[in-house]
Amino acid sequence: MTASPSSRVTIKDVAARAGVSKGAVSLAFNRKPGLSEATRDRIFAAARELGWEPNLTARSLSSSRVDVVGLAICRPARMLGLEPFYMEFVSGVESVLTEHSCSLLLRLVRTVEEEAGLLESWWRGRQIGGSILVDFRADDPRVAAAERLGMPVVAVGHPTLTGSLTSVWTDDATAVTEAVRYLAALGHRRIARVGGAAALGHTVMRTAAFDAAARTLGLAGAWQVATDYSGEAGARATRSMLTAAPADRPTAIVYDNDIMAVAGLAVAAEMGLGVPGDVSLLAWDDSQLCRLTHPTLSAMSHDVHGFGAEAARTLFGVITGSGPGSHPVPTPVLTPRGSTAPPRG
Amino acid sequence: MTASPSSRVTIKDVAARAGVSKGAVSLAFNRKPGLSEATRDRIFAAARELGWEPNLTARSLSSSRVDVVGLAICRPARMLGLEPFYMEFVSGVESVLTEHSCSLLLRLVRTVEEEAGLLESWWRGRQIGGSILVDFRADDPRVAAAERLGMPVVAVGHPTLTGSLTSVWTDDATAVTEAVRYLAALGHRRIARVGGAAALGHTVMRTAAFDAAARTLGLAGAWQVATDYSGEAGARATRSMLTAAPADRPTAIVYDNDIMAVAGLAVAAEMGLGVPGDVSLLAWDDSQLCRLTHPTLSAMSHDVHGFGAEAARTLFGVITGSGPGSHPVPTPVLTPRGSTAPPRG
DNA sequence: GCGCTTTCCTCAACCGGTAAAGTCCGATTC
DNA sequence: GAATCGGACTTTACCGGTTGAGGAAAGCGC
Incomplete structure (x- = not known):
C-alpha cells in the first residue's frame, strides 16, 4: 500500500503560498485565536487554491x-447480513460521528476473544x-480488557453485564x-x-424475565x-413448538428478533395454522420487515x-472525560399489528 | 478526543529494553533482513514484556x-438496514482485508456528491x-473524482458505468x-x-435486458x-400490478432484491392470490430470507x-499497482424454489 | 521618550515511527 | 598485511502536522 496522492500538497506549501509559517496555517485550520482576520482568510484561500x-x-x-x-461485531457473517438491527444501529452511530467529523472503523470477528485482541491492537496501535x-x-x-487498557468505551448492554464501563x-x-x-x-x-x-447477557436476562412474568401471571406452560x-x-x-401435543402447544410465541418471527410465520403457514387465529406471533426490534409480511x-x-446515536454520543462523553455512567434508552414498547389476537375458542 | 493509552510505550522504550536502537526494532517488526536471530528474539521479547x-x-x-x-454506502439508512446484500458484501470485504491486517472505514452518506466529497477528504487527509x-x-x-485524485479504487459495477476504473x-x-x-x-x-x-446503472441495464428478453421471446405484456x-x-x-385488469395482470413478477419479493409475497397473500398458483414470484440476490418464507x-x-471478497482482492491489486482491469464474478444463477410454477390454466 | 501590554506571528522541538546512509568488525582475498 | 566485503547495527534525516516559547510591531499611559 504505497500508492500516494498525485498532489503531495502539505502544510508547508500552503504556508509558503499564503506567505506565513506552518504554525499560522495550523492555527487557522484549528480555529484557534491569535491570527488576524485577514491572515486567516489568506490562509484559507491558499489552501483552497x-x-x-x-x-x-x-x-x-x-x-x-x-x-x-472502533466497532467490532461478533456474529457469524451469515446471521449478520439478515439482522436489520446492526445496520440500523450503525447508521445511528454514524449520524453522530459525522457531526464530529469522526469515522467508524468496522470489523466483523468470530469470537469475543478475537474481538478483545482486536480492540487491544487497535488501541495500542493508536488506530x-x-x-x-x-x-x-x-x-x-472485554470489560477487563477495556479497563486494563484505559481505553474509552461505551458498552451497549445492561449495567449488570458491563462492570464499571459506561x-x-x-x-x-x-x-x-x-x-x-x-x-x-x-x-x-x-x-x-x-x-x-444463550451466551449473550441480554438473552439470559430476557429468559429470566420471561420466567418471572409467567410465574407471576400463573401461566403453566411457559x-x-x-x-x-x-x-x-x-x-x-417454531416447528417443534407447534408440533407439540395440543395440550402443550403454545397459542402465542414471542421471538427475540424479527427474522425468527418471519420464519415462524412461514412455519405456521406451512403447517396450515392461521396467524393469529391458531397462534399469535410477536416479533422483537420491529424493523420494517414486520410490516412486510x-x-x-x-x-x-x-x-x-436512536439507540446507536445515543451510544455514539455517550462514547464522546467518555472520551472527553465525563465519569462512568449508565444511560438507559427507552424501553421497547408493544406495537400490536396483525399477528396477535385472542386465542381461538 | 485526547484520551491516551495508560501505557505510553513507544519504540524507544522497546529499543532501550532490548539494548538496541529504534532502527533495529523497526527492522525486526517489519520482518526485514539485517538482524541476527538472537537480536530479533530479544526485541520481540522486549516488546512483548x-x-x-x-x-x-x-x-x-x-x-x-x-x-x-474506505467504503461509503449511499442509500437511505432505512433501506440499508433491511438490505441483507450490504452486510454480506461487507463481510466478504472484511474477510480479505483481515488477511492483510487492513481495516475498513465505513460511512453511510446521503448523496453521491457527498460521497465524492468524502472520498476526496479521506484521500487528501491520508485516511x-x-x-x-x-x-x-x-x-x-466518483469516476472523475477517483481519476483526478489518483486514488486507487475498485468500482463495483459494470465496465460501461465505471469508465477507466478497475x-x-x-x-x-x-x-x-x-x-x-x-x-x-x-x-x-x-x-x-x-x-x-432508476438512478442506478445496474437498474438501467437490467431494465434494458428485461425489455430485450421480452421482445426476443415475443412477450407482449412486459x-x-x-x-x-x-x-x-x-x-x-406489486399491488398495482396485481390489481390490473385480468387480461393485463402479470402471472409472474421478478424483483430486484429479496426484500421486495418478500413484500410481494405478503401482498399476494393479502389479496387472496396463491403463490405460485395465481402468480409466480422471483427474488434477486438470494439471501437466507428467501428460505424463510x-x-x-x-x-x-x-x-x-464472495463478491465482496473479490472486490477487496481486486482493490489490493490496484493498490499494488497492477494495471486497470475488469473482473467479472459469476453471473447469478436461477435457484427455483416454491414461488415459481407454470401459470394456472 | 520610555516602559508595558497586546496582538499577531515565527521558530524549533516534538509526536513515533521508517528508510537510507554510515559505522564497525571479523572474515576473505590477493 | 593491506584491501575488500558483507553482515549487523546505529545514525540521522525525514513524514506532516501541533504546540509552547519567544519576538517584533503597534498602542497606551505618563
Whole structure:
C-alpha cells in the first residue's frame, strides 16, 4: 500500500503560498485565536487554491487524538447480513460521528476473544480513540480488557453485564414482561419464547424475565428455547413448538428478533395454522420487515437508530472525560399489528 | 478526543529494553533482513514484556502507506438496514482485508456528491489507502473524482458505468435474460419486473435486458417499474400490478432484491392470490430470507460474500499497482424454489 | 521618550515511527 | 598485511502536522 496522492500538497506549501509559517496555517485550520482576520482568510484561500486538507495521520500523531472509533461485531457473517438491527444501529452511530467529523472503523470477528485482541491492537496501535462494544455476555473479557487498557468505551448492554464501563442499554426485562402481560391479557395461557443466543447477557436476562412474568401471571406452560438468532433456528424452534401435543402447544410465541418471527410465520403457514387465529406471533426490534409480511407482525418496537446515536454520543462523553455512567434508552414498547389476537375458542 | 493509552510505550522504550536502537526494532517488526536471530528474539521479547505494538499512525506518516480502505454506502439508512446484500458484501470485504491486517472505514452518506466529497477528504487527509465504490449511476461523479485524485479504487459495477476504473461486476443482463426465459419456459406470457432505483446503472441495464428478453421471446405484456428498493415500494408496485385488469395482470413478477419479493409475497397473500398458483414470484440476490418464507422464494442467486471478497482482492491489486482491469464474478444463477410454477390454466 | 501590554506571528522541538546512509568488525582475498 | 566485503547495527534525516516559547510591531499611559 504505497500508492500516494498525485498532489503531495502539505502544510508547508500552503504556508509558503499564503506567505506565513506552518504554525499560522495550523492555527487557522484549528480555529484557534491569535491570527488576524485577514491572515486567516489568506490562509484559507491558499489552501483552497492548492486543494489542501490537513493530513489526519500527521495530526493525530502530534496531537495524539484520533478521530476514529472502533466497532467490532461478533456474529457469524451469515446471521449478520439478515439482522436489520446492526445496520440500523450503525447508521445511528454514524449520524453522530459525522457531526464530529469522526469515522467508524468496522470489523466483523468470530469470537469475543478475537474481538478483545482486536480492540487491544487497535488501541495500542493508536488506530482508534475509543470503541463501542456490543453483545455482552456473562464475564465478558472485554470489560477487563477495556479497563486494563484505559481505553474509552461505551458498552451497549445492561449495567449488570458491563462492570464499571459506561453503558447504554434498554430495559429488556420490562419489555419482556410487557410482552407476556399483553399476550396473557389477550387470553393466552400457553406462551412460548424463541430466544436469541444463550451466551449473550441480554438473552439470559430476557429468559429470566420471561420466567418471572409467567410465574407471576400463573401461566403453566411457559416454554423457552435459545437459538442462534438465525431464521433457520427460529423456524426449527417454531416447528417443534407447534408440533407439540395440543395440550402443550403454545397459542402465542414471542421471538427475540424479527427474522425468527418471519420464519415462524412461514412455519405456521406451512403447517396450515392461521396467524393469529391458531397462534399469535410477536416479533422483537420491529424493523420494517414486520410490516412486510401477511399478516403484519406485532412487535416489541424500539428506535434502533436512536439507540446507536445515543451510544455514539455517550462514547464522546467518555472520551472527553465525563465519569462512568449508565444511560438507559427507552424501553421497547408493544406495537400490536396483525399477528396477535385472542386465542381461538 | 485526547484520551491516551495508560501505557505510553513507544519504540524507544522497546529499543532501550532490548539494548538496541529504534532502527533495529523497526527492522525486526517489519520482518526485514539485517538482524541476527538472537537480536530479533530479544526485541520481540522486549516488546512483548512492555506490551508494545507499533503506532500505526506514526508508521503510515513516515512510510506513507495506509492500511485502511474506505467504503461509503449511499442509500437511505432505512433501506440499508433491511438490505441483507450490504452486510454480506461487507463481510466478504472484511474477510480479505483481515488477511492483510487492513481495516475498513465505513460511512453511510446521503448523496453521491457527498460521497465524492468524502472520498476526496479521506484521500487528501491520508485516511485511506484506497476505496471500494458501489452503486454506480450514469455519469457517476466518483469516476472523475477517483481519476483526478489518483486514488486507487475498485468500482463495483459494470465496465460501461465505471469508465477507466478497475471494475468488479456481475453480468446482470444475462441473469435477467435467464430469469425471463425461465418464466417464459414455464409458460408465463405476462411477466413483470419490480426494479430497483432508476438512478442506478445496474437498474438501467437490467431494465434494458428485461425489455430485450421480452421482445426476443415475443412477450407482449412486459411491465416494469422502478422503486427505491424498499419493501414498501415493492409492496406498492406489486399491488398495482396485481390489481390490473385480468387480461393485463402479470402471472409472474421478478424483483430486484429479496426484500421486495418478500413484500410481494405478503401482498399476494393479502389479496387472496396463491403463490405460485395465481402468480409466480422471483427474488434477486438470494439471501437466507428467501428460505424463510412460505412458500420459499425462487431467486436469482449469487455469492455476495464472495463478491465482496473479490472486490477487496481486486482493490489490493490496484493498490499494488497492477494495471486497470475488469473482473467479472459469476453471473447469478436461477435457484427455483416454491414461488415459481407454470401459470394456472 | 520610555516602559508595558497586546496582538499577531515565527521558530524549533516534538509526536513515533521508517528508510537510507554510515559505522564497525571479523572474515576473505590477493 | 593491506584491501575488500558483507553482515549487523546505529545514525540521522525525514513524514506532516501541533504546540509552547519567544519576538517584533503597534498602542497606551505618563
